[in-house]
Amino acid sequence: MSGIKVIAHRGGYKESGTLENSKEAITYAISKSYIDGVEFDIRITNDKKIVLIHNASIKYRNKRYRVSNTNYEELNQIYVKKYRTSLCTLEEALSPIPKKKYVFLEIKNMNSKKEKEYLGLIYHTIKKYPSKRIVIISFLYKYLRYFISKGFPTCLLLSRKSHFFEWRVYFRLYLTLKLTMISLDKEMVQRKNSTRILKYNKQLGIYTIHHSSEIDHILHQIGMNTVMKYQEHIYITTTSPKKIYERIQKLNE
Secondary structure, three states, X not given: OOOEEEEEHHHOHHHHOOOOOOHHHHHHHHOOOOOOXXXXXXXXXXXXXXXXXXXXXXXXXXXXEEHHHOOXXXXXHHHHHHHOOOOOEHHHHHOOOOOOOEEEEEEOOOOHHHHHHHHHHHHHHHOOOOOOEEEEEEOOHHHHHHHHHOOOOEEEEEOOOOXXXXXXXXXXXXXXXXXXXXXXXXXXXOHHHHHHHHHOOOEEEEEXXXXXXXXXXXXXXXXXXXXXXXXXXXXXXXXXXXXXXXXXXXXXX
């Protein structure tokens, strides 16, 4: 099904058997022709290094090291001891990614007092790579608003679990914002929601798909014929890119 782009969740770690958000996971993902792009999470250390990590802290030997309160060198030493690989920085991740691959860069929660400074730090890093297909993603619109003002593609993540009341109340408002894409938790996928996103000239994303059996249900819910009326593609973020790709190819026969 040509209208679907396959995005590897947290760098494609699960399929490759590597650590999530690691250089090894990203290297694997970008080497596969069936993977259209990678998604990974970023946080900022105490000494302003942008690193790829999902959780706000690392637990090692009964002690927690919060990313935002720890300098990169110390955090990396702990990371290497625990995971036997180095903590990847944003520049290390971006540099080898081919121009044709999408980069879905999720900004995790940051210190509200340092938001402006940290958003600027991320911006000045990614603008070094103007040829990369970078999409800034977040659950927080205030982060995305900054990058909209800088001309970057943006994607708002919506989750039924963590924002049940908020997304229902503000969904119409989200549709009018200058977002490039809205990505729905797979539990939120309904034809009505999907069609409204597309009608408002927003690209549609769906996350996080683990099993190929989920694809049939999702595509039935959104209706690919409806999708193709408004957009060329939808974007599926998955922990199992190869299985999802193979299922899509089979459905396309």
